[in-house]
Amino acid sequence: MQQRKLEVCITPALLHLYDISQSIVVVIDIFRATTSICYGIENGAEAIIPVATVEICESHRTTEGYLLAAERDGAVVTGFDFGNSPFSYSKDKVEGKTIVLTTTNGTYAIHQSLAAQKIVMGSFLNLTALSDWLQTQNQNVLLLCSGWKEKMNLEDTLFAGAIVHNIKEFGYQLDDASIASEDLYVLAKNDLSGYLKKTSHSERLKKLGIEADIEFCLNVDLTTAIPVLDGERLVKMKAFELKA
């Protein structure tokens, strides 16, 4: 197997610097979009359709059986069923349903990545399943952190580092951002929650009263489904795709 690239793009604002046409892009928005997507797909949602704007989300209101989810600046947009709290993506709420979702950072990152070979969603929830799958693929990997309003954030970087930590021994060429991310993850991994408490982002989320969400988003290996973009829909990766 030739040496593949394993790179971390710290924010979508830097994505233009990477050639993703030959890469798997892992979109990461730990608090909370990709965590909720992983949880929703694991819990039997038929599909989650990420859309760029609240208006596009709204335009799906007349489609029967669709749930509409819209989040801006950490809060549910008025008039929508729910936002991106993972607790809204439980089995009783989403099984068999299609959800149209727009968020501040995560869905933006997905739309920026459309040139990629394949786009999958990563979160601590599916860390091991995703790592196991990535290393069987003979492909470059770009770990795309959604960040906060185009700046880096620690939680997404830590998760990128967790993937690097899990797969780097399988023949990848790392960039500096991968090395840094892994070192930060190793530093934080025994107490992710404690480590993240020192960030300003964490303060902001606390003000929003979503500490329970945050704790949930740091659960490791709660799920095994890998959400993959199929056309405009995020769906569960099929068993045959899971093979090398």
Next chain:
Amino acid sequence: MQQRKLEVCITPALLHLYDISQSIVVVIDIFRATTSICYGIENGAEAIIPVATVEICESHRTTEGYLLAAERDGAVVTGFDFGNSPFSYSKDKVEGKTIVLTTTNGTYAIHQSLAAQKIVMGSFLNLTALSDWLQTQNQNVLLLCSGWKEKMNLEDTLFAGAIVHNIKEFGYQLDDASIASEDLYVLAKNDLSGYLKKTSHSERLKKLGIEADIEFCLNVDLTTAIPVLDGERLVKMKAFELKA
């Protein structure tokens, strides 16, 4: 003293996300532009004029007493006196001279920062002097890493972390990039050279045969001069400016 911001901009490609009009910007290009600038100014260079292109640098050839320095992709551009090796900025070469300098990353970062309150140069050479000065200023601080072709690099991030480590106790509000940079610095500080050996950038520089330059650039507190942009010229900060 009100709480000031202490932020790290990982690459100039993200600079548009920061309001620098009320900030001191510290430009960081450890390998090797800002290290050489610190060394040259310490060694009595009258001024160093950072210019954006090789052509502008060339246009100064007829100015008497000017030295022309041009580097691209790590090598001296053909026809120029020298590039950005710190060994070209020793006392015998630069005392009393004005140097016109263009480099791949560092001079680009300086030109991107012109809206700042003040622009100073940082390197491990003047780490303590710069830290001591910054914390006496009632100003926001943006640590601007030059990176490598707009991507992050570890050496600039580590130095940003060193500044954070030195001044964070003096009443600053840190962003996530500052927190991450400091943690990486603390991890690496007892063996900067060993830590940086694992980066791809280090491999690239090794191929250029500039290992001696690299080791030199990791000298801590060899100098005390703070190069500051005055109009288009980098000059030594005067004693009266050094006060709070």
